[in-house]
Amino acid sequence: MNKKAETITPPEKAKHIQVPEYKELLTRMKRRYEKVGRNLPILEMELARLQMISDTIESKTSFVKELYRLLKNLHPFYRSLVFLEFDETKVQKYIECIFKARKLAQYFEKKYRYILMAQEERKAIKKKASEARGRMLSPIKRCSRGLLYLKNLVVYLSHLPGINPSLPTIIVAGPPSVGKSSFVASASRARIEIAEYPFTTKDIHVGHTTINGEEIQLIDTPGLLDRRLEERNEIELKAITALKHLKGIIVFLLDPTETSSYPIPVQLEIAEDAKSVTGNKPFIYTVSKIDLVPSKTLSNTIELIKAKTGRTPYTVKANDPKSVHDLIRGIIGSHVEKQGSSM
Ligand SMILES: Nc1nc2c(ncn2[C@@H]2O[C@H](COP(=O)(O)OP(=O)(O)OP(=O)(O)O)[C@@H](O)[C@H]2O)c(=O)[nH]1
Ligand SMILES: [Mg+2]
Known part of the structure; x- marks a missing residue:
């Protein structure tokens, strides 16, 4: 095509x-x-x-x-x-x-x-x-x-979002309230609902941004809960659908704050479940809300993620456009993948 x-x-x-x-x-x-x-x-x-x-x-x-x-x-x-x-x-x-x-x-x-x-x-x-x-x-x-x-x-x-498979794509996923919509909105200024309470996002949304002269597509997904694939509700399955069927780099956000929906080890289990449907797409562990935790908590969180996944996570302040753009620039730089697709 x-x-x-x-x-x-x-x-x-x-x-x-x-x-x-x-x-x-x-x-x-x-x-x-x-x-x-x-x-x-x-x-x-x-x-x-x-x-x-x-x-x-x-x-x-x-x-x-x-x-x-x-x-x-x-x-x-x-x-x-x-x-x-x-x-x-x-x-x-x-x-x-x-x-x-x-x-x-x-x-x-x-x-x-x-x-x-x-x-x-x-x-x-x-x-x-x-x-x-x-x-x-x-x-x-x-x-x-x-x-x-x-x-x-x-x-x-x-009414479904128009997704262009020929554009480099970042799929933002993670548990509820970790800052997924904030991330996509910060990057693209797409009009996306953001709220303090979990399960705000019920559908897949798309935003666009330009990095180094190249258009990047960002996909916001509903929050994933700690449960097996077959027990997931229809809203979560929409997120799974994006992770499974769209080509792109996955940015998986984790919330290090005390008010997060789950402690980090459980968030990592959710990440592993999500990863299992993504095939071999790049999967970027990213700690969000870094402005809300003391530096000690942040470094402990990073160490914990490293120990469990063998990978050093990225960090981001999801509601800050500069922080999000820096992160995107970083990951696009190291995962430059032209995503041709059969869409
Ligand atoms: N201070 C701070 N607040 C953040 C950050 N990221 C998100 N928030 C706040 O956290 C709350 C949840 O953010 P959302 O972007 O709606 O989170 P989400 O992951 O899309 O949530 P669901 O769609 O419900 O799964 C909102 O009140 C945001 O303003 C961050 O990096 N720093
Ligand atoms: Mg959301």
Whole structure:
């Protein structure tokens, strides 16, 4: 895929997909129904109306081709996010329902064209036309629930963050309240919610910054709790999805303060769990909130992390743009990785 095509993200594509509800489809037909073929003889009028119904079903459900293609080619990151929220089997079933309804509408339109032409009496033409309308509409009516489900899916997809896989990326992860959102906001001035209480971030957010003339993408993730992967809730799984499926450098923040959600050894266990899904992406242990602890506590924390991981952690004041930019410059310098991807 070329670079330009890659920058058109699935959420942007989803914004152009219009999924109608069944009642909208019906309203549109009703509005046009009386006007179609009004001045024509009865047979031609009914034929024109059948054609109009078939055309409306065809045009108003043509989104299904686009949606099918979009879902089929979805990058694993977006795929995971979508199917955390929506049932994949249902989505398949609903898409099939609509494809089938489109086919049947055309089939009955053709079939009844001949049936109507074979009628001689006005009453018989009307009766057969009404039968045709029923047979053309009932398959799409049966997809009513599916149309609504897919409409919600498209809205959800269109609100996901647009991630450009061709940019160097930093994924910021860690337990709750360690300063992940502060870090991304400091680096990028993205408008991200930051608060004193944990679980503020419930979705994945993206920010951008320029370091040494190069655009860097930063991903803010929800906080990770101390529990096994299979016990994680949907919000935590969004963070896991980013760690697993996006290419980039992972900055894992740890909170050394007394008010942290967990003591450092537990935060390191969370880090190990997170690391286990990241493959061989660079994983940067970083102590945050360094302005809030005495230097002795900071050096003890650094020693503890060194002892447990064999790596010297970086340090940062996550709510200070200069400190964050210095850190990013440092890690980009030592982990220069052009992140080509299959997104
Ligand atoms: N003094 C100081 N405060 C910080 C620092 N980093 C974050 N904070 C504060 O810590 C609190 C939590 O920060 P957030 O950035 O929302 O933390 P988070 O990791 O995104 O939290 P969740 O989204 O809830 O997981 C906020 O009140 C921040 O202002 C830091 O380095 N120094
Ligand atoms: Mg946050």
